[in-house]
Amino acid sequence: MIDIDKIQKSVGIIGESEEMRDMLHLIGQVAPTEISVLINGDSGSGKEMVAKAIHKNSRRKFEPYIIVNCGAIPAGIIESELFGHKKGSFTGAGEDRKGYFESAHKGTIFLDEIGETPLETQAKLLRVIENGEFIRVGDTKTQRVDVRVVAVTNRDLAEEVNNGSFRKDLYFRLKTITIRVPSLKEHFSDLHLYVERFGLEFSAKNDISFKGFGSDAFQVMKKYHWPGNVRELKNFVESLLVIQMGQRITGEMVTKALGLAGSDLKNPNLPVFIDRESDDVERELILRQLLFIRQEINEIKQIIQGGGKITPQSQSEQPMNSALYLPANIPLDSQVNPSEIMDIESGRISAIDPDSIGDVSMKDVEHELIESTLTKLNHNRRKTARALGLSERTLYRKIKEYNIIKK
Ligand SMILES: Nc1ncnc2c1ncn2[C@@H]1O[C@H](COP(=O)(O)OP(=O)(O)OP(=O)(O)O)[C@@H](O)[C@H]1O
Numbered sequence: 001m002i003d004i005d006k007i008q009k010s011v012g013i014i015g016e017s018e019e020m021r022d023m024l025h026l027i028g029q030v031a032p033t034e035i036s037v038l039i040n041g042d043s044g045s046g047k048e049m050v051a052k053a054i055h056k057n058s059r060r061k062f063e064p065y066i067i068v069n070c071g072a073i074p075a076g077i078i079e080s081e082l083f084g085h086k087k088g089s090f091t092g093a094g095e096d097r098k099g100y101f102e103s104a105h106k107g108t109i110f111l112d113e114i115g116e117t118p119l120e121t122q123a124k125l126l127r128v129i130e131n132g133e134f135i136r137v138g139d140t141k142t143q144r145v146d147v148r149v150v151a152v153t154n155r156d157l158a159e160e161v162n163n164g165s166f167r168k169d170l171y172f173r174l175k176t177i178t179i180r181v182p183s184l185k186e187h188f189s190d191l192h193l194y195v196e197r198f199g200l201e202f203s204a205k206n207d208i209s210f211k212g213f214g215s216d217a218f219q220v221m222k223k224y225h226w227p228g229n230v231r232e233l234k235n236f237v238e239s240l241l242v243i244q245m246g247q248r249i250t251g252e253m254v255t256k257a258l259g260l261a262g263s264d265l266k267n268p269n270l271p272v273f274i275d276r277e278s279d280d281v282e283r284e285l286i287l288r289q290l291l292f293i294r295q296e297i298n299e300i301k302q303i304i305q306g307g308g309k310i311t312p313q314s315q316s317e318q319p320m321n322s323a324l325y326l327p328a329n330i331p332l333d334s335q336v337n338p339s340e341i342m343d344i345e346s347g348r349i350s351a352i353d354p355d356s357i358g359d360v361s362m363k364d365v366e367h368e369l370i371e372s373t374l375t376k377l378n379h380n381r382r383k384t385a386r387a388l389g390l391s392e393r394t395l396y397r398k399i400k401e402y403n404i405i406k407k
C-alpha cells in the first residue's frame, strides 16, 4: 500500500491533482527498490524535490545523500570529483582524495543535469551504476561501492542520443524507470494550494499580513504559461506580497505584476476563462481565515482567563498572529454553507495539525517552539525563558541541545 501523504510530507511536496498523484504513486513504487531512476521535467518543476523524496522513502534514508551538479563541474575535473584521485595523478593532486561516489557509499547519489557530463565520463558512470565498480583517477586498482543513482535532466536525452552527445547504453540503463515531473501548466488545479501555502509561509516568516488572493487573481494566473514553473510561482507570490503589503491580491495586481501585455498569455485573444473551481478556492480561503480569527479569539480568551492583562509589554512581545486575519472587505460568499462555519466554530483548535500526528515527536515540537519564540523575541533569552515558563538555565541547555543559532 503506497502512502502518498507520507511521501509528500517527507520533503514537503505539494499537489493533489491527478498528475501529481500519479507521480507520487510512482515514487512510492520505486523508492523502496534499488533501481536507478531518471527524473525529467522542465526547469523549476520540482525535480530536486522528487529526487530527495526517493531517497527519504528508501531503505537508504539514514545513509548519505550526495548531490552532484554535473553541469557545474568543469569537464577537466569531473572524474576526479566523482571518483576521486590518487596523490600525484595530476598537478595539484597533493593528497589521495575520495570522490562523491565513495562518500555516498550505502546511500544515494543525485546526479543533477546528467546530460551535461562528457561522453568519456558517461562510460564510467555506466560501469559504476551497473556493477558498483570505479577506478580513482591515476590509480590502477578497481574499487567497489554500493550507491543508488538518481539522475536528473531537463534535456531530451533521446534526442541527445540521436545526435551523439549522450551514450545510448547509459540512456537505456537509466530510462527503465523514468519519473516525469509535470510542468505547472499541466496541473493548474493545484495552483491554489501552492499560492496559499507559499503565501502563508512567507507572510508568517516575515510577519506581514496575508489576506489571500481573489478568484479573479487565480483566473489571470491560469492564463499565464509559467515557464519557470513552481519556482517562478513561489517567487511571484512572495514578491506580490511584498509589493502589495497587506492587501488582498486582485486580478489586476496579478496582471500588472506579470506584465501580461499579451505575449506571455497562453491565448490572449480568447475571452477570460471563468473557472468554476475558483469559487471553491475563495470559499476555502475565507473558511481558513475564519479559523485563524477563531484561533486569535482563543488566545485572547486564554490571556483573560489566565488573569493576565494585556499589558503594552505583552502586546509587543507576543503579538497574536497579526499575519493572518480576515479583511473587512471580503465579500462573504452566499454559497458558504453555514454548517461548515458552525463546524469550525464548535471545533476544538489544537496547535498540531491532525495529519502530522504520528510523524512529529515531542522533541520536534519543543525544538520548533523554542526556536520560534527566540526569533520572535529577538533572541532575548530572559524573555524567552519567561514566555515558555522555563528557567534560563534549562533554556540555555535546550538551545545547545537543539543547536539553535541566531539567523
Ligand atoms: N510540488 C512542489 N511542492 C512544493 N514546492 C515545490 C514543488 N515543486 C517545486 N517546488 C519549489 O520550487 C522550487 C524549485 O524546485 P526544484 O529545485 O525541485 O526544481 P527543479 O525541477 O530541480 O529545477 P531546475 O531544473 O531549475 O533545477 C523549490 O523552491 C521548491 O521548493
Ligand SMILES: [Mg+2]
Binding pocket: 047, 048, 112
Ligand atoms: Mg534542480
